[in-house]
Structure formats: C-alpha cells, structure tokens
Amino acid sequence: MHERLSFYIKRDSLLHRLNPLTKMTLVFSLVLIAFLSPYYWTPELILPLVILPLVILAKISKEYGLTTLRLILPTAGVLFIMQALFLPGESQVLFEIWRFDVTQASLESALTNATRIVVMVSSFTIFLLTTHPSEMMSDLTHRGIPPQFAYVVISALQILPQMQAKAQTIISAQRSRGLETEGSYLKRIGVLVPLVGPLVFGSLVEVEERAIAIEARGFTSPHPKTFLRQIPDTKFDRITRTVLIALIMITLGLKIWLSLN
Amino acid sequence: MALIELKNVTYKYPLTISPVLQNINLQVNEGEFVAVIGPNGAGKSTLCYTLAGFVPHFFKGELTGGVEVAGMESSKSHLHEWVLNVGLAFQNPFNQISGAKYTVFEELAFGLENIGIPREEMITRVNDAMKLTGISELADRSPYSLSGGQQQRVALTSILVMQPKVLVLDEPTSQMDPIGTREVFSVIRTMAERGMTVIMVEHKVEWIANFADRVLALYEGSVLLDGKPQEVLTSDLLLDKGFGVSRYTSVARQARKMGLWKNDSLPVTLEEAVQGFSLTPSLLRQAQDSASPKGRGE
Numbered sequence: 001m002h003e004r005l006s007f008y009i010k011r012d013s014l015l016h017r018l019n020p021l022t023k024m025t026l027v028f029s030l031v032l033i034a035f036l037s038p039y040y041w042t043p044e045l046i047l048p049l050v051i052l053p054l055v056i057l058a059k060i061s062k063e064y065g066l067t068t069l070r071l072i073l074p075t076a077g078v079l080f081i082m083q084a085l086f087l088p089g090e091s092q093v094l095f096e097i098w099r100f101d102v103t104q105a106s107l108e109s110a111l112t113n114a115t116r117i118v119v120m121v122s123s124f125t126i127f128l129l130t131t132h133p134s135e136m137m138s139d140l141t142h143r144g145i146p147p148q149f150a151y152v153v154i155s156a157l158q159i160l161p162q163m164q165a166k167a168q169t170i171i172s173a174q175r176s177r178g179l180e181t182e183g184s185y186l187k188r189i190g191v192l193v194p195l196v197g198p199l200v201f202g203s204l205v206e207v208e209e210r211a212i213a214i215e216a217r218g219f220t221s222p223h224p225k226t227f228l229r230q231i232p233d234t235k236f237d238r239i240t241r242t243v244l245i246a247l248i249m250i251t252l253g254l255k256i257w258l259s260l261n
Numbered sequence: 262m263a264l265i266e267l268k269n270v271t272y273k274y275p276l277t278i279s280p281v282l283q284n285i286n287l288q289v290n291e292g293e294f295v296a297v298i299g300p301n302g303a304g305k306s307t308l309c310y311t312l313a314g315f316v317p318h319f320f321k322g323e324l325t326g327g328v329e330v331a332g333m334e335s336s337k338s339h340l341h342e343w344v345l346n347v348g349l350a351f352q353n354p355f356n357q358i359s360g361a362k363y364t365v366f367e368e369l370a371f372g373l374e375n376i377g378i379p380r381e382e383m384i385t386r387v388n389d390a391m392k393l394t395g396i397s398e399l400a401d402r403s404p405y406s407l408s409g410g411q412q413q414r415v416a417l418t419s420i421l422v423m424q425p426k427v428l429v430l431d432e433p434t435s436q437m438d439p440i441g442t443r444e445v446f447s448v449i450r451t452m453a454e455r456g457m458t459v460i461m462v463e464h465k466v467e468w469i470a471n472f473a474d475r476v477l478a479l480y481e482g483s484v485l486l487d488g489k490p491q492e493v494l495t496s497d498l499l500l501d502k503g504f505g506v507s508r509y510t511s512v513a514r515q516a517r518k519m520g521l522w523k524n525d526s527l528p529v530t531l532e533e534a535v536q537g538f539s540l541t542p543s544l545l546r547q548a549q550d551s552a553s554p555k556g557r558g559e
Contacts, residue, residue: 134363155360162405209356212315216349217372217419221341226377228370
C-alpha cells in the first residue's frame with residue numbers, strides 16, 4: 001500500500017519552514033504578476049530569477065525537474081504550438097506550416113502565454129512539494145475557515161489513492177470470476193461499466209460509516225478547536241506577505257495606468 | 262442508580278416494517294464490563310448505535326422508550342454532548358480512520374482537537390493511550406498503511422483517548438489474531454477496573470467468559486438472557502438459534518449425555534473443562550486404555 005499520499009517532500013529548508021499562508025501568498029503573487037504584468041518579458045524573467053532560485057532553495061530540484069519533464073513542459077509545449085499556429089497576427093508572416101501562418105506577433109504571444117503557464121504550474125508545484133497538506137489545513141482552520149471545508153479537502157487527497165486500490169480489488173475480483181478485462185480499447189472501456197456500481201455504492205456506504213466515526217470523535221462539537229500541530233507565523237512571514245501584496249498592487253496599478261494612457 | 266438505563270426501548274429503522282429492537286430493558290452499573298452476544302440480525306449493532314446516541318440523532322426512524330446515561334436522556338441531548346459520555350468504536354476499522362490525518366499520532370489527536378483539549382494534555386493523553394494499547398511504535402506511520410488488526414487498535418485507541426464514561430465496542434477484535442485479541446481484552450478489562458463502563462459486542466465466547474462481568478444475549482431484537490457469563494454462555498436456550506457456543510461447552514454437553522460429565526454446570530473455557538473432566542477418574546482410565554496398543558495382552 002501507499003505510504004505516500006501527498007506530494008509533500010520532507011526536507012529542511014527556508015521554504016519548508018515558511019508559514020503556509022506566506023507560501024500561498026507567494027504562489028498567488030507570482031501567478032498574478034505573471035498574468036497581469038503589462039510587459040511581455042515579466043514571466044520570462046520570473047522563471048530564471050524567482051522560480052529556479054526557489055527550487056534550489058527548497059532543495060527539491062530532482063522532484064521539480066521530474067514534474068517539469070512529465071507535466072509542465074508537455075502542457076506548455078502544446079499551448080505554445082497551438083497559439084503560434086492559430087493566433088491571428090497582423091504582422092509579417094515568418095513561415096507557413098501547411099495552411100497556417102506563423103507570424104512574429106503570434107510567436108511572441110505564444111511564448112509569453114506558455115511561459116505564464118510554466119510560471120503558474122511551477123509555483124503550485126513548489127507549494128505542493130514544500131507544504132504538508134495537514135499543516136496547510138491546520139493553519140487555515142486556525143485562521144477561521146470552517147473545519148468542514150478543511151476536512152473535505154484533506155480527506156479527498158487521502159481517499160483518492162484508497163479508491164484506486166479498491167477499484168483494483170474489484171477488477172481483480174471480477175476477473176477471477178471470468179470477466180474479460182484485456183483486449184481492445186473498446187473492450188477495456190466496457191469493463192468499466194460493471195466497476196462503477198460496486199465502487200460508487202460501496203463508497204456511499206463508507207461515507208455513512210465515516211460520518212459516524214468522526215461524529216463519535218466530536219467533529220461537530222461547537223467547542224473551539226485546539227491544534228496538535230503548531231505552525232509558526234514569524235515576523236519574517238508577515239513582512240514577506242506585505243511585500244508580496246504590495247508587488248501585486250504595483251503590477252495592477254501599472255497595468256491600469258498603462259492602459260489608460 | 263445505574264449509569265446506563267434503557268427502559269422499554271423499541272426502535273424501527275426508517276422504511277422498515279418490523280422493529281430491530283423490541284422492549285429492551287437494561288441497567289448497567291459504573292465499571293461493569295458487559296458483553297453482548299447474538300446471531301446476525303439480532304440487533305447488536307443497533308443497540309450499540311442506540312447507546313452511543315446515533316439512534317435517534319443520526320439514524321432517523323421511530324424510537325420509543327427511554328435511553329439514559331449518567332442521568333441524561335439521549336433524545337433530549339445533542340449528539341456532540343452525548344459522544345463525550347459515550348464513546349463508540351465499531352467493526353470496520355478502515356472506515357473509522359478520519360482520513361484527515363497523515364500519522365497515527367495525529368489521527369489519535371483528532372478527537373481531542375475537536376473537543377478543544379489543550380495541546381500539552383493532548384500529547385500526554387495520546388502517549389498514554391498508545392502505551393496502554395501497545396501501539397506506540399506505530400505513532401509515525403500512516404493510518405492507511407496498517408494491517409486490519411493494527412487499524413482496529415488505532416480505532417479503539419482513538420476513542421479511549423477521549424476518556425468517555427461509557428465505552429461501546431462493536432466487535433473490536435474481529436480482524437485480530439489471538440495475541441491481539443488477548444491484549445485488547447485485557448486493556449478493556451483494565452479500563453473497566455479503572456471505572457469505565459464497557460458494552461462490547463463480541464463473538465469470541467471463550468474470551469468473554471474469561472474477561473466480562475456479565476453477558477447479554479440478544480435474539481430477534483429482544484433480550485433472551487442476561488446474567489453471569491458462565492450461566493448465559495452455557496444455557497440450553499442458546500442452542501439452535503445461531504449463537505456461538507464454546508467447543509468446551511459442546512463437548513461437555515455431549516459427555517453429560519453419556520454420563521461422563523459430573524459437574525452441575527457446563528464449562529466455557531479450557532480450564533473449566535479440564536477441571537470438570539478430571540473429576541471423572543473412570544474416564545481418565547478409559548482414555549489411557551484406548552490410547553494403549555491393542556495387541557498388548559497377547
């Protein structure tokens with residue numbers, strides 16, 4: 001069975017020690033600045049000057065590298081090709097592929113948009129790799145979000161791998177009684193039909209039992225909750241958050257000011 | 262006055278015709294360890310849910326009669342108050358894991374966080390409870406990576422840390438090996454001696470005979486027998502109704518028909534059986550004879 005149920009990589013680094021809210025602010029400010037900045041070169045600069053140093057600082061180069069190869073580059077690559085081919089541009093046609101014109105303008109905006117996506121997915125990846133989910137949720141519950149909401153998020157993260165394992169068990173059970181699960185793609189899709197019933201209804205029954213179990217442990221108690229995990233929120237955290245929010249404001253202001261002129 | 266008092270409790274699940282519990286009357290004193298036995302569908306789990314307040318607060322349906330624990334009436338209390346008095350652990354350990362925590366330690370602290378226990382006390386309580394149930398070495402494991410028996414211990418411990426007055430357990434050892442079962446029974450025995458009242462649904466009759474103070478036999482939603490383990494577990498009334506009967510009882514019952522069992526009462530455990538049969542010297546001689554080689558006299 002899986003021991004590892006989240007993306008979190010346990011390391012000791014400045015980034016790991018930051019308060020989850022600070023990290024979240026960092027992620028959102030990077031994304032907002034990359035998307036809102038009126039200058040096309042902003043995302044291109046964020047990538048080598050912010051994202052890469054953060055990855056090295058957090059000591060997650062290997063994991064980040066793997067994610068980049070498997071997820072970020074393919075996504076951004078597809079986006080780049082689509083935009084380069086299909087974005088209408090007034091400017092000079094550089095070359096043609098079949099019946100599509102690739103212009104300088106379409107190439108430029110394709111590059112900017114693809115880089116924005118890379119920045120966005122990278123920021124979230126760094127966040128997920130350095131933040132323990134229950135740390136994040138404890139912190140947010142501490143700050144006043146409803147514990148029910150926190151519970152739904154965390155348990156969904158945990159229960160997905162369990163559902164996967166259960167689906168595998170059901171498939172094995174059905175195969176052992178002669179259900180054919182191999183062969184053409186059409187056949188394999190057909191196999192999913194008898195799987196859905198037991199999986200979905202089984203999960204509904206489980207939900208009832210789990211509701212009883214957490215109720216038995218005082219989940220709906222109106223008493224103010226206490227927390228096992230202590231999550232430090234230092235002066236450095238608070239200053240960082242203020243600076244980041246100021247940067248978002250500056251970018252927003254710049255965009256509005258430039259579009260007015 | 263008794264700590265738990267059930268008066269004429271009858272309960273019917275929604276959309277069903279016949280009641281699952283019929284006219285249950287039960288009084289349990291503080292610190293008593295009561296085992297509940299019964300065939301499938303006898304209403305054992307429903308009795309547990311009723312004691313733990315989930316009937317009528319979670320399962321709707323029709324409940325009549327009175328359920329009182331520590332002077333509080335269940336239908337007039339909130340479920341979140343009720344669970345502070347009555348802790349419930351049930352059979353399937355997998356569904357009792359909150360799913361919100363990544364280590365066993367955090368999992369055990371979950372209930373304490375919910376009811377607002379200060380952090381220092383939380384840590385002490387979790388450590389003590391883990392020591393008691395022998396799961397200290399699992400503290401940093403993911404609750405999902407444990408075996409069924411280990412998960413059952415975690416589920417039991419997660420209720421023990423909340424220190425309820427009454428502990429309601431629905432087959433808490435169903436996935437455990439004999440060693441685990443023995444440990445859990447002795448933990449529960451210890452808790453009862455410390456003043457916790459325990460109601461435990463269990464099929465393992467020999468263990469019940471060794472550890473429980475009292476046995477309640479449920480049959481088709483009613484109390485069939487209620488009394489000392491030795492008397493209830495060896496009663497002829499349990500025969501042919503799907504109750505679990507100890508093999509020692511069965512052997513002795515058979516032996517009594519053949520005139521080989523001289524005691525008034527039937528045994529439940531191995532010790533009682535050995536002690537009873539040793540009162541029959543002729544039997545001992547017979548056993549020796551039949552064990553010896555046939556052709557000896559020739």
